[in-house]
Each structure stands twice: as structure tokens, then as C-alpha cells.
Amino acid sequence: MRLGDDGWIRIAIRGGTIKFNAAGERSEVWHTVGERQVPSPIVLQLREPDKPMVDLTIEVISGVPRVTDLHISRIGGGREVRKKDLALDLEMLVEHTVAIASGRRTERRITRLPGGFPEDEREQEIRRGIRTIQQARGRSQRQMTPDRMHKIAEIYLAQEVGGIDAVAEVYNVHRATAARWIAKARESGILPARDGGA
Numbered sequence: 001m002r003l004g005d006d007g008w009i010r011i012a013i014r015g016g017t018i019k020f021n022a023a024g025e026r027s028e029v030w031h032t033v034g035e036r037q038v039p040s041p042i043v044l045q046l047r048e049p050d051k052p053m054v055d056l057t058i059e060v061i062s063g064v065p066r067v068t069d070l071h072i073s074r075i076g077g078g079r080e081v082r083k084k085d086l087a088l089d090l091e092m093l094v095e096h097t098v099a100i101a102s103g104r105r106t107e108r109r110i111t112r113l114p115g116g117f118p119e120d121e122r123e124q125e126i127r128r129g130i131r132t133i134q135q136a137r138g139r140s141q142r143q144m145t146p147d148r149m150h151k152i153a154e155i156y157l158a159q160e161v162g163g164i165d166a167v168a169e170v171y172n173v174h175r176a177t178a179a180r181w182i183a184k185a186r187e188s189g190i191l192p193a194r195d196g197g198a
Helices: 090-101 119-139 146-157 163-171 175-187
Strands: 008-013 016-021 030-033 036-039 042-046 053-061 064-073 103-105
Touching: 008 090, 016 090, 030 119, 036 090, 036 119, 042 090, 053 090, 064 090, 064 119, 090 119, 146 163, 146 175, 163 175
Parallel strands: none
Antiparallel strands: 008 016, 016 042, 030 036, 036 103, 042 053, 053 064
16 A cells, blocks of 8 residues: 555456555545545546556445446557456456555544455455445345336336336336336236247
8 A cells, every 4th residue: 555646545356456545534535434434435446457547436425335436448559448348357357456445433433445454364354345335326226116116117117118127227227126116016016927039
């Protein structure tokens, strides 16, 4: 871990760097997420051989670490960006990045990052951070309220075909998530039982 001339802390990881602003304990930089103190923003830069470069920005929004920016680019004379490069495990990247860049408050109210722990405790501290971030992100998932189910039903029923795709597009979610929401609306009776078409 090192402090750059620009005031950002850089943590070397396999295949890249994690960096965040080192402006001390100022409230606009550090946010409480469960038991963790998380800086915001955090930037993950992946620079692996024979792969495009990845720049991922994570910010704490409403107490939850969220991806706010993602760039995948060809490196210099390297190969083009391919479809397989888009298959990033964003959840894993967010969980690991935030766990490494965040810390717990010590008894002296100083945030202690995993890198500050003895080597034999470091991995355990990162795993603990990952669990905290998973819990925070899991709790933040959209709740299926009756009002939301009614809106989903309206969108779905307004389509002659492609109702699932319409719900996915409006809510900016994966098609499988939209299908799950539609199934919940059917179970609740807001949507009529399936009549043979999706």
C-alpha cells in the first residue's frame, strides 16, 4: 500500500491496483457499511497481460457500495475487446475490492485496513469484509411491494408479445429477474394465471 502524489492510496493486487482518496477521516470520504468504514469512490484498475484493461468505479450510495462506472478498453497494441471480456463477475469484483479497501474501526477510532493486519490474519479480515459487503448489497435489492407488482403487471399486460423483455428493459434488469418478478405477480393474483404464453 502506498500514498501517491495525487493524495490517493494505491493497493497492489494480483492483476492490477485498487485506489481511493486518502483524505483522512472526513465524512464525505468514509462511509459506514455494516461494521466497515468504506472510502468512496474506490477505483479498481485491472491490467492483465493479453487482456483489455478494466477500470471500475465503486461509490457508496445510500449506505451500499455500488458500481457507478465501468470501462473496458484495448491496451496500446493489444487485442480488441471481445465478448468474453464482458463476462465480468461484478458481484465478486465489488465484494473483494471493497473488502480490501475498507476497514474496521479500532478501539482508538482509526480505520484499520486489511493490509495493516499481520499476514496470518489478513485473509480472514478480507473474508469478514466480503461477508459484510454481501449482506449490505443483498439487503439493498429491490423489494417486491404490491405497488411494484402492479406496475410490472401493467407493463407486462401492455405487450402483445415480449412482456418479459419489456419489464426487463423498463427496470434495467436481466430477463431472468424480470421473469421471476412476473412469476411473483402471478402468485399474488395481480397477474392472471398463465394462458399458455409468456
